[in-house]
Every structure is written in structure tokens, then in C-alpha cells.
Amino acid sequence: MNRTVVIKLGGATIERGRVVEELAGDLHDMPxxxxxxxxxxxxxxxxxxxxxxxxxxxxxxxxVTDEDTVEIVEMVLSGKMNKQLVARLQRCGVxxxxxxxxxxxxxxxxxxxxxxxxxxxxxxxAEVDTTLFDMCAAYGVVPVVSPISFGxxxxxxxxxxxxxxxxxxxxxxxxxxxxxxxxxxxxxxxGEIIRHLTPSLADQLMASGEITxxxxxxxxxxxxxxxxxxxxxxxxxxxxxxxxxxxxxGDESLFGTLVSSE
Ligand SMILES: Nc1ncnc2c1ncn2[C@@H]1O[C@H](COP(=O)(O)OP(=O)(O)O)[C@@H](O)[C@H]1O
Ligand SMILES: [Mg+2]
Numbered sequence: 001m002n003r004t005v006v007i008k009l010g011g012a013t014i015e016r017g018r019v020v021e022e023l024a025g026d027l028h029d030m031p032x033x034x035x036x037x038x039x040x041x042x043x044x045x046x047x048x049x050x051x052x053x054x055x056x057x058x059x060x061x062x063x064v065t066d067e068d069t070v071e072i073v074e075m076v077l078s079g080k081m082n083k084q085l086v087a088r089l090q091r092c093g094v095x096x097x098x099x100x101x102x103x104x105x106x107x108x109x110x111x112x113x114x115x116x117x118x119x120x121x122x123x124x125x126a127e128v129d130t131t132l133f134d135m136c137a138a139y140g141v142v143p144v145v146s147p148i149s150f151g152x153x154x155x156x157x158x159x160x161x162x163x164x165x166x167x168x169x170x171x172x173x174x175x176x177x178x179x180x181x182x183x184x185x186x187x188x189x190x191g192e193i194i195r196h197l198t199p200s201l202a203d204q205l206m207a208s209g210e211i212t213x214x215x216x217x218x219x220x221x222x223x224x225x226x227x228x229x230x231x232x233x234x235x236x237x238x239x240x241x242x243x244x245x246x247x248x249x250g251d252e253s254l255f256g257t258l259v260s261s262e
Pocket of ligand 1: 009011012013040186187188211212214216
């Protein structure tokens with residue numbers, strides 16, 4: 001393996017058409033790249049919370065999570081979504097190992113405070129144990145990570161998948177980090193797609209309210225990983241077979257926004 005890539009797959013993207021199967025084709029075609037997938041749950045979590053009669057809100061793109069909610073989030077993310085993703089990759093000939101942050105102590109979490117506000121069992125990653133990734137890299141296995149993790153007192157934390165992907169990227173010191181989402185990059189209020197996002201422009205757009213909701217943790221994570229050794233971060237949408245391969249081949253972003261420090 002001569003290159004490591006951390007891929008964050010958004011929940012809506014997983015549910016869209018054949019994205020996972022096409023991604024499997026790309027992974028298959030890049031045998032020298034060690035890929036780590038971190039996934040979200042998006043609308044499936046919302047759907048099950050509704051079925052079970054749980055009301056929920058978001059604060060700056062993060063789900064406020066009480067004790068019942070975190071149980072449901074874990075069932076959907078580490079159970080349903082994670083295993084479905086593994087099954088789909090396996091069927092396409094990609095050796096995939098589905099884990100959550102709890103397995104082998106991969107991700108240790110602690111309570112995350114949103115601007116000083118307690119939003120429940122929402123965690124941030126305190127430590128990443130990369131042993132599992134080393135094992136996977138040695139055997140050509142793609143780890144598929146649900147971001148649900150343990151806290152020090154055995155509590156379960158719902159960690160935003162963008163945040164978890166960032167910590168994984170930092171821990172493995174990968175060159176590339178790719179957020180695959182349902183939008184064609186970051187757009188401005190006038191609808192224009194930004195091909196290059198710099199830290200100063202990001203701050204400006206978050207302050208002006210042009211970047212909101214689920215895009216905030218993505219942008220913050222992308223900026224943060226650049227400060228910690230990751231060379232390139234991208235926020236892209238899936239555009240058919242070869243998307244990842246073509247995107248990784250160049251220094252520009254073909255399918256979304258490249259976040260870079262200058
Ligand atoms: N400036 C922006 N450019 C693109 N998307 C934005 C922007 N501001 C907010 N968003 C929202 O962020 C969403 C992506 O985040 P999210 O729904 O959490 O996706 P994912 O499941 O991939 O994490 C988009 O669907 C869009 O509604
Ligand atoms: Mg999201």
C-alpha cells in the first residue's frame with residue numbers, strides 16, 4: 001500500500017442508486033491504495049426515530065442526542081447501515097470489515113460541547129487506536145467504520161461521522177481525505193460552486209450563513225485535517241464509475257470543492 005485515503009460516505013449518498021457498487025469498482029481498480037471508509041446514517045436515523053416516536057433537533061448540523069436516542073442511533077448506524085454497506089461492498093468483491101468505534105477500542109470518545117452547550121450523548125474523539133487499520137492494510141481489507149464509540153465510563157457516544165473521519169485521517173496521517181456527500185461541492189448563495197475553499201473564505205461563508213447545517217462539520221473537519229498533516233481534503237458528489245479514481249488523480253477537484261490552505 002503506497003497511499004492511504006480516508007473516505008467519508010454520507011448517509012444520503014449510501015442510499016442513492018449504485019454509488020456503493022460504483023465506489024467498490026474504484027476501490028477494486030486501486031489495489032495500491034489503502035482506503036478507510038467512515039460512514040454516516042442521515043435519513044435512516046431520522047426515519048427510525050420517527051417510527052419509534054422520538055422527536056429530535058439539530059444544533060449547527062449536530063443531532064441533539066438523549067439516552068434513548070443514542071441507542072436507536074447505534075442500532076441504525078452500527079447495525080443496519082454498517083452491515084448493509086459491508087454486504088454491498090463484499091458482493092462487489094471488495095473485502096470489507098464492518099466495525100464501529102467500539103470494536104478493538106478503535107475510537108475512544110468524550111462528551112462534545114457545542115459552543116458550551118450540552119447536546120447530550122454526542123461525542124468527540126479523544127483517541128484513535130490504529131491497530132485495526134494496520135491489520136486491515138496488511139491483508140488488503142477495507143475497514144468500514146460506524147462512528148458510534150465508547151466513552152471512558154462505558155457510555156455510548158454518537159459521534160458525527162465528519163468529525164470521526166477527521167480524527168481517523170489525522171491518526172493515520174493520510175494524504176487525502178474525501179467527503180462524498182449529496183451536493184456538488186460547496187456553493188455560494190448565488191448557486192456558484194466553489195472549486196477552491198481557503199480557510200479565510202470558509203470563515204467568511206460560515207459567518208455570513210452561506211455555509212450551514214450538515215456542511216459545517218464537513219468544512220471544519222476539512223480545515224482541521226489540513227492543519228494536521230493531511231495534504232488534501234475534498235468535498236465531492238458521486239458522478240458514476242471512476243469518480244474517486246479521477247478525483248484522486250489530480251490536484252484540482254473535478255467533482256466538488258478542494259479545501260486547501262492557500
Ligand atoms: N454552502 C453550502 N454548500 C453546499 N451544501 C450546503 C451548504 N450549506 C449547507 N449545505 C447543506 O449541507 C448538506 C450536506 O450535509 P449533510 O446533509 O450532513 O450530508 P452528509 O450526509 O453527506 O453528511 C447539503 O445537503 C446542504 O443542504
Ligand atoms: Mg452530515
